[in-house]
Amino acid sequence: MRGALMRLRRETGLAVAFGGLVEPGRAQVRISELNGTTTAALSALAVSSGNGLGGKAVALVRPCAVTDYSSSRRISHEYDVAVAAEGLRSVLAVPVVVRRRVRGVLYGALRSAQPLGDRTLSAAVEAARDMEQSLAVRDEAYGLLAAAREPGVPWGPQRNPGAQGAEGVAWERLREAHGALRALAPRVMDPALRAELLSVCETLAASPGRARPSGPAQPPGPDRSAGSLRTAEQIRLTPRELDVLSCVAVGTTNAGAGERLGLRAETVKAYLRSAMRKLGAHTRLEAVVAARRAGLLP
Template identity: 75%
Template sequence: MRGALMRLRRVTGLPVAFGGLVEPDSGQMRISELTGTATTALSAITVSSGNGLGGKTVALARPCSVTDYSSSRQISHEYDAAVAAEGLRSVLAVPIVVRRRVRGVLYGALRTAQPLGDRTLTSAAEAARDVEQSLVVRDEAHGLLAAARGPEAASGAAWEQVREAHGAL
């Protein structure tokens, strides 16, 4: 995820990018990666589906953005203190979707209130696709390793799948 956030900042010129993955047990998204931030205010925030911009993105499974976070009527405001502490105004959030499930959110932000254009949103969506592909490969590798540990682990076909997955990584 860190690489995708760095690319997002480099390609778009956005000064701040951050994101996190949805925790399987709770269904909440935890912000775990920050780049370009001036404070730790956003670090480890847990975002519930439907709350704030990221929660709206999780609930709708589509990109969302606001031009002025603190005054937007399109989102709820549970995270205003952290967003204000970081000095963020215009914010976008893009879902990371794997097998039709939202697995995380990437954010990009400006410290000024100005519209985020289509090119910026497209670049954010491309960064999310990069993370999605990494998660697909990781999930596949975990599945193959679990299958290799199962009772049919002795079969040559199962080991061949593991070797192929390892080679692909």
């Protein structure tokens, strides 16, 4: 949200931008981010659905704007004191909608009473769309994290990649979750959440029960077979190479991997060739097998 507000002010010249998310289980938005304000009057303000300009935008699920907030007859005036304390006159509010549900509101405002043109409104709508995409990605990330950690999914030393039946199905689900998390992580803007996703990926790929070579590290090379046991530290795939290999491991084509990762198919192919070379593999399957043996993939 902070980035969306900064972009909104930068592209429109609005004096102030602020916003907040709908509180879980409650029909109200809590203002949490302020940009350009000179007071704390709007901080933590709770805006109920239907009340004020933002509440109207939430109730109607569409952008709303007024030229002079305090005198407008098109809205209710529960929040006039806070708005006046910040000196705001012309105000717009755009709902942030994810999967048909309002998740928050972005506001932009001027300290003078003048019409807010179509260009300003369009920029506010675009900022809200960016926020919607970020929230959708975050929701997907948390959903995948929950699925990866649910009971029945192999998680830790007891995992058996060769298991049959129900455990084998769970193992395949774990591999699918790993690939989805790897593909999603680069799209997550929140650094803390992105770090958590990558940490879970490492945990899913870790294999405490697998044997490790006891001798000194051996450098990768074309003469090494995919069946040779080497550790992740010895192989050192780049994050993008591992992203591509994770997609390949669950049967995704180069074009499909590119779509998931936001890369061109040719770029995916280049990353895959590089990963295969490091793994000493001659085919996609050999590369996946070698990566799993090294603990790079579940």
